Amino acid sequence: RKEVEQDPGPFNVPEGATVAFNCTYSNSASQSFFWYRQDCRKEPKLLMSVYSSGNEDGRFTAQLNRASQYISLLIRDSKLSDSATYLCVVIATNRDDKIIFGKGTRLHILP
Amino acid sequence: EPEVTQTPSHQVTQMGQEVILRCVPISNHLYFYWYRQILGQKVEFLVSFYNNEISEKSEIFDDQFSVERPDGSNFTLKIRSTKLEDSAMYFCASIGTSGTKEQFFGPGTRLTVL
Numbered sequence: 001r002k003e004v005e006q007d008p009g010p011f012n013v014p015e016g017a018t019v020a021f022n023c024t025y026s027n028s029a030s031q032s033f034f035w036y037r038q039d040c041r042k043e044p045k046l047l048m049s050v051y052s053s054g055n056e057d058g059r060f061t062a063q064l065n066r067a068s069q070y071i072s073l074l075i076r077d078s079k080l081s082d083s084a085t086y087l088c089v090v091i092a093t094n095r096d097d098k099i100i101f102g103k104g105t106r107l108h109i110l111p
Numbered sequence: 112e113p114e115v116t117q118t119p120s121h122q123v124t125q126m127g128q129e130v131i132l133r134c135v136p137i138s139n140h141l142y143f144y145w146y147r148q149i150l151g152q153k154v155e156f157l158v159s160f161y162n163n164e165i166s167e168k169s170e171i172f173d174d175q176f177s178v179e180r181p182d183g184s185n186f187t188l189k190i191r192s193t194k195l196e197d198s199a200m201y202f203c204a205s206i207g208t209s210g211t212k213e214q215f216f217g218p219g220t221r222l223t224v225l
Contacts, residue, residue: 032212043202043216044154087154091212098167099144099214103153 009105021073023088032091037084115217134203142206147199
């Protein structure tokens, strides 16, 4: 099982649709979880942290299921500007902080 | 808003040459990282640096790589003898002292090895 695995994508969805991204991780000692977005040929930018209780920021909702070792990101009412690659990031802190990026899921919002 | 900066934005070098990639992390940050991203592939962790020493490194970070914080602001990645497969985007990142582990990335240096 890969350390961090994401939907391979790409996702092509119409503007206004709801999009869900999934991510699974293999290390049960993982402690910190994030979603980043990366535009083409740019650096990753933090979208949101993921907390056990789930968290919401406007149109974005992130959830964590520790038992299933699963993280999700939901984007509601998608905009053209949401087109990007979405990266799941997991940090394990059982020893030293080991930071693992998922391969990313590319999202294309269609007008 | 404070940001991580990297220079140069693009570096072209011949195979076998040494390159130094430079980063200026956010000023009050204490943890520093280098990542690379080969075109079309995922972001890969190279090394983390804290308190003037390497705290963790990946299998990619072999003897041809080294990092240094020569003064209070710069954080450098040196590749001693570049190979064709070192061509990639190299991102520097830093974490503050908030304990949240949210990383702030620089814009990257695109390294092309010919």
